[in-house]
Amino acid sequence: MKSLRYALAPLALICALPAAAQVAPPVAPIVPTSTLLSLNAEARSFSKPDLAVFSAGVTSQGKTAAAALAANSADMNRVIAALKAAGIADRDIQTSNLNINPVYRQQVVRKDGQLEETVPSIVAYQVNNQVTVRQRKLAEFGKVLDTLVNAGANQVNGPSFELDDSEAAMDEARTAAMAKARQRAELYAKAAGLKVKRIISISEGGGYSPPAPMLYAKMAMAEAAPTPVAPGEVALSATVAVQFELAP
16 A cells, blocks of 8 residues: 555656646747847727717815815716716716815915915815716717706816727737738848748737827806717727748
8 A cells, every 4th residue: 555655646746737837848949040030010900989988077165174075065966967867877987086175375475576474274175076987879978068067067077089899909900910010021031032931929019099088177168059079080009029030
């Protein structure tokens, strides 16, 4: 029984090896007659956005922190209710900023242009509450902005136009980037009197390039046509770094 236990020990050790040890064999080394070519290539894909992300909120002021917070809460409840009434789902509304700050008395400027040396005193409190909103019906975005302002929102920032699912657009950019890298490798190889033998390595970079956001702040709006909004296109870029082996 003792000898059997010892005989099984090497087998148990092999089975306990981590999965990381069972990797594919390394890439064959480059032979002396070959040349290593390293290239970077970038490509973009353009798509119409289907999502607008923006922030909306209320800034309120009161003599005490409690009074300012109470006034702000009442206004924000109306803003959030207006968003929901406009068809924005609960999952697309998220509080992104809430702060309470004191407001200090302004210093008096003397006739000689210097400020009077006085002890800073708090005269009021200011509360800012903002939510981040994901608008999925872009055709109604301008109408939603107008609804927010009418509900009491005095801070609106954005939008940033995005794709809800960007994988297909990213794959298009990746494919184009690889094709560009391969085409460039063939060009260099031909100019050097060589041929592309294989790809040694590929690494990826890139990301999302939204159009510049618009800014709406402290809006006061009379009865008018819905605010015009132009979604344009969003660009997604893919960058690849590829190493090729060139050989005669």
